[in-house]
Amino acid sequence: MTGPSTTPVRSDRELPKSADVVVIGGGIVGACIALELAERGVRVVLCEKGNINEEQSSRNLGWVRLTNRAPAEIPLMIDSIGLWADMDRRLGRATGYVKCGIVFSDRTDAQATQRQDWLLNLRNTGFRVEELTKEAMGARFGGSSFPATYSIFSPFDGRAEPQLAAPAIAEAARDRGALIFQDCAVTAIEKSGGKVSSVVTERGTIATSTAVIAAGAWSGALCESLNIPLPHLDVLATAFRTTAINDGPDVSFGTGDFAVRRRLDGGYTVGSFRSRAELVPNSFRYGWRFRSALRTPNMGIHVGKRFYRELKHTFGKAGILDRLAGGRTLDPTPWFCQDAVLDEVAAYFPFLRQARVAQAWAGCIDVTPEQIPVISTLGKTLGLHIASGFSGHGFGLAPGAGRLMADLITGRSPRVDPAPFQFSRYQR
Numbered sequence: 401m402t403g404p405s406t407t408p409v410r411s412d413r414e415l416p417k418s419a420d421v422v423v424i425g426g427g428i429v430g431a432c433i434a435l436e437l438a439e440r441g442v443r444v445v446l447c448e449k450g451n452i453n454e455e456q457s458s459r460n461l462g463w464v465r466l467t468n469r470a471p472a473e474i475p476l477m478i479d480s481i482g483l484w485a486d487m488d489r490r491l492g493r494a495t496g497y498v499k500c501g502i503v504f505s506d507r508t509d510a511q512a513t514q515r516q517d518w519l520l521n522l523r524n525t526g527f528r529v530e531e532l533t534k535e536a537m538g539a540r541f542g543g544s545s546f547p548a549t550y551s552i553f554s555p556f557d558g559r560a561e562p563q564l565a566a567p568a569i570a571e572a573a574r575d576r577g578a579l580i581f582q583d584c585a586v587t588a589i590e591k592s593g594g595k596v597s598s599v600v601t602e603r604g605t606i607a608t609s610t611a612v613i614a615a616g617a618w619s620g621a622l623c624e625s626l627n628i629p630l631p632h633l634d635v636l637a638t639a640f641r642t643t644a645i646n647d648g649p650d651v652s653f654g655t656g657d658f659a660v661r662r663r664l665d666g667g668y669t670v671g672s673f674r675s676r677a678e679l680v681p682n683s684f685r686y687g688w689r690f691r692s693a694l695r696t697p698n699m700g701i702h703v704g705k706r707f708y709r710e711l712k713h714t715f716g717k718a719g720i721l722d723r724l725a726g727g728r729t730l731d732p733t734p735w736f737c738q739d740a741v742l743d744e745v746a747a748y749f750p751f752l753r754q755a756r757v758a759q760a761w762a763g764c765i766d767v768t769p770e771q772i773p774v775i776s777t778l779g780k781t782l783g784l785h786i787a788s789g790f791s792g793h794g795f796g797l798a799p800g801a802g803r804l805m806a807d808l809i810t811g812r813s814p815r816v817d818p819a820p821f822q823f824s825r826y827q828r
């Protein structure tokens with residue numbers, strides 16, 4: 401596995417015969433849903449096909465960012481920032497959350513105009529950014545040779561540690577009564593009389609009236625097994641971590657093609673926004689919906705081994721286990737030279753010149769056509785829910801998404817309007 405090592409989580413021993421809710425997928429979204437439900441006294445089981453936190457949730461940059469969110473996500477992200485701020489106290493464990501602020505710099509006037517337009521979304525939110533001169537930008541983030549035409553500092557944005565957060569949240573859910581099973585793929589969701597009746601796993605069947613699909617890039621396959629098409633595109637993105645650095649800035653930095661943030665271990669995580677849409681046969685089914693996403697600068701299209709592996713699944717109506725036979729954990733290989741990216745970034749920021757690439761990895765991101773998630777009931781079956789399609793920014797949103805999903809399940813009035821996240825947008 402090329403992915404970063406993540407805090408191990410213990411599995412519970414005996415699969416229960418029944419549960420109030422089964423959450424499918426042990427990334428940060430599934431863990432947050434399990435935590436919220438367990439805190440409300442719901443008997444919840446979290447099933448993970450591999451180990452907790454081995455896919456996207458441990459491979460991201462760890463930005464907890466409000467800036468540049470789609471307007472529809474802003475209320476949910478504001479809710480999430482509040483939850484992150486109290487997270488370590490609530491869990492009694494460390495997620496590494498720090499409200500460190502982010503410097504955003506634009507190289508062209510067009511990018512600067514776009515950012516200024518976005519800033520209008522902050523009216524009436526109480527959140528304010530600081531506009532930075534070139535010198536002030538350099539002072540905040542270790543050097544001013546970056547050719548910025550416009551820079552801002554967003555003091556309300558922050559970061560947490562992707563290798564710590566989801567495991568800490570899952571363990572805290574267990575403290576409150578949740579049961580966690582790893583190496584326990586869900587292979588089917590069964591229905592009876594228009595309602596969910598059970599969830600079938602590799603280790604046995606759990607009778608339940610409520611199932612939540614929080615399976616990241618695998619959610620589409622589970623939806624297909626229920627004959628519910630979920631428009632999605634798999635996009636590969638890369639990041640790397642550097643060796644530890646003395647006296648580097650605590651603030652994070654982002655521009656159109658890369659992002660940099662300090663890590664708890666003293667190194668930096670650098671993300672390059674050169675991404676790849678990974679085509680699988682199903683992509684052609686939904687491709688037309690992704691016209692605008694595919695036009696994003698830095699997005700390439702890639703047909704790899706997974707295309708051919710999935711070809712037989714698409715036409716042969718393969719089940720989840722057949723798909724798992726091709727590899728249980730999505731572990732794509734970075735496809736361009738990370739040393740060259742570090743050289744490019746270090747040319748602007750001298751503090752990075754003492755660093756080396758310590759580890760590089762890639763992750764498979766599940767993207768929806770609107771690039772906002774689906775947090776919703778799913779289709780017409782009672783008790784069937786989905787929290788997926790976080791489109792490359794679900795780490796920061798996960799606490800709010802967990803609370804929203806728990807509100808939908810328990811019938812509590814949601815703090816955030818769920819309308820933008822409804823699955824029914826695909827049924828119109």
Ligand SMILES: Cc1cc2nc3c(=O)[nH]c(=O)nc-3n(C[C@H](O)[C@H](O)[C@H](O)COP(=O)(O)OP(=O)(O)OC[C@H]3O[C@@H](n4cnc5c(N)ncnc54)[C@H](O)[C@@H]3O)c2cc1C
Binds near residue numbers: 450585720788
């Ligand atoms: C390089 C990179 C940088 C990123 N940077 C950021 C960032 O800075 N900030 C941000 O907010 N977001 C970022 N993201 C996006 C973020 O990582 C994701 O949006 C988020 O982690 C999604 O969480 P998830 O729980 O939905 O999915 P995942 O973490 O992918 O978890 C899904 C889990 O479901 C499990 N599963 C799947 N099928 C089954 C099954 N049948 N049975 C049981 N289990 C199953 C999988 O094994 C997996 O563990 C980045 C992503 C990448 C790759």
